[in-house]
Amino acid sequence: MIVMKFGGSSLESPEAIQRVCHIVKERVPQAPLVVVSAHGATTNRLLQAAREARAGRREGMEDLLRQLREYHHELVRDTLSNGRAETALGAVDDHFDKLLEVLRGVAVLGELTPRTLDTVMSFGERISSRLVALALCEQGVAGSAVDARDYMVTDERHTQAQPNLAATYARLVPLRAAIRQGQVPVLGGFIGATEEGVTSTLGRGGSDFSASIIGAGVEADEIQIWTDVDGVLTSDPRVISNVHRLRAISFAEASELAYFGAKVLHPATMLPAMQKGIPVRVLNSRRPHVEGTRIVPDVQPCRNPVKAIACKKGITVVNVHSTRMLMAHGFLRRMFEVFDRFETPVDMVCTSEVSVSLTLDNTDRLVEIVAELERFSTVSAEGAQATVAIVGDSIRYTPGITARALAALGGVNVRMISQGASLLNLSLVVAEDQLHTAMQALHDEFFQDLDPEVFA
Ligand code: ADP
Ligand code: ASP
Ligand code: MG
Secondary structure (H helix, E strand, C coil), rough: EEEEEEEHHHHHHHHHHHHHHHHHHHHHHHCEEEECCCCCHHHHHHHHHHHHHHCEEEHHHHHHHHHHHHHHHHHHHHCCCHHHHHHHHHHHHHHHHHHHHHHHHHHHHHHHHHHHHHHHHHHHHHHHHHHHHHHEEEEEEEEECCCCHCCEECCCCCCCEEECHHHHHHHHHHHHHHHHHHEEEEEECCCEEEECEEEEEEECHHHHHHHHHHHHHHHCCCEEEEECCCCCCCCCCCCCCCEECEEEEEEEHHHHHHHHCCCCCCCCCCCHHHCCCCEEEECCCCCCCCEEEEEEECCCCCCCCCEEEEEEEEEEEEEEECCCCCCCHHHHHHHHHHHHHCCCEEEEECCCCCEEEEECCCCCCHHHHHHCCCCCCEEEEEEEEEEEEECCCHHHHCCCHHHHHHHHCCCCCEEEEEEECCEEEEEEEEEEHHHHHHHHHHHHHHCCCCCCCECC
């Protein structure tokens, strides 16, 4: 039994959907279960439509929905033949009619709660799971759409819901029998429902996490994450051009990379798979013959200390200066308590005698946070920064990595530097407009003479 997850870009066009069906068909003897994201950029469009509605711009919202409905109609028309196309068009229209009703409500009220936003965003995967199941049938594969909300049980933290693994695993058991009987269930990733049956989502990019949870629940032999690149690469190919594929990377290294911005995997993906000892593989749906990257429990011996470099833009650095001369006892606790109260995660922290610098990815509550901090400190915040994370398990055993990184960076001004507590990551902060230069310089420094056992 294998779980195969296909991301939005692997399902963005009729040709892409056909490619996916072909890949699944070839693996039917391995008893696949399919997890899909919404087609293409559907989730972004849904989010945009929800924001238009909240702002009371009803026409803008309706325009966006019309375009999105038309996009799905085109996918159906160019993928399915008569009977199935009719069924699919009916399903697409039913979904968009319901969605329009929800968003008209949002426009009237001018209010968009996280709970409503989850309902809106869920439509992408609710539709794609139906279309992909029908497309599989069209290719002679016994695809059957399964509503993931009946299986994925989560808490009520809408837009960032945490799965209840035990409850979800228990519900997934009957699917094993269906797969054994030759069915190919197709579930939407990213979506779930609370114990009370209210629709929830696992956070952006959460379909990878869904695939891992479902794989753990059905006790799959392998979890395959099919995407639009050859596997986990030494860096984001959208930032750097001469990247290399990793043949294998450890669960811990992959999690660290994901957390620090390597979008190829959702940061929580590795956890359920790791707990059940299920191998994960990242593969390219456009080049299915490439062997991809294996994510394995233990670190592979490797001549190169650095495995990959991740980056994240849109970071804000917050500098907090204690108003007393020296950091008084309790200052750090008081400071972090503020971030905690406003539910804002802090990624990197550097301290000196009288000040603390930290980085934030999410600045939704920044104004309130600064106001609170200013009650006992002087605060400055600077946007347009970027974090760079140099990741590799043996960084901790290899002297001179920091010196090499700083020397390679030459003229780039490094704002913060920290060797992560996890010990497998050296992180830096640079201004966003210097990110490309910094990434290229570090990549050139650390990926020259590559261990062929680890890098392709
Ligand atoms: P999907 O739609 O399949 O979920 P995503 O867009 O979420 O795909 O993730 C794939 C993208 O992740 C790639 O196109 C690539 O630009 C980006 N990426 C960032 N860092 C890495 C990395 N180290 N290795 C591979 N891809 C990366
Ligand atoms: N469709 C969702 C998103 O765009 C989930 C995913 O693609 O993983 O965030
Ligand atoms: Mg993704």
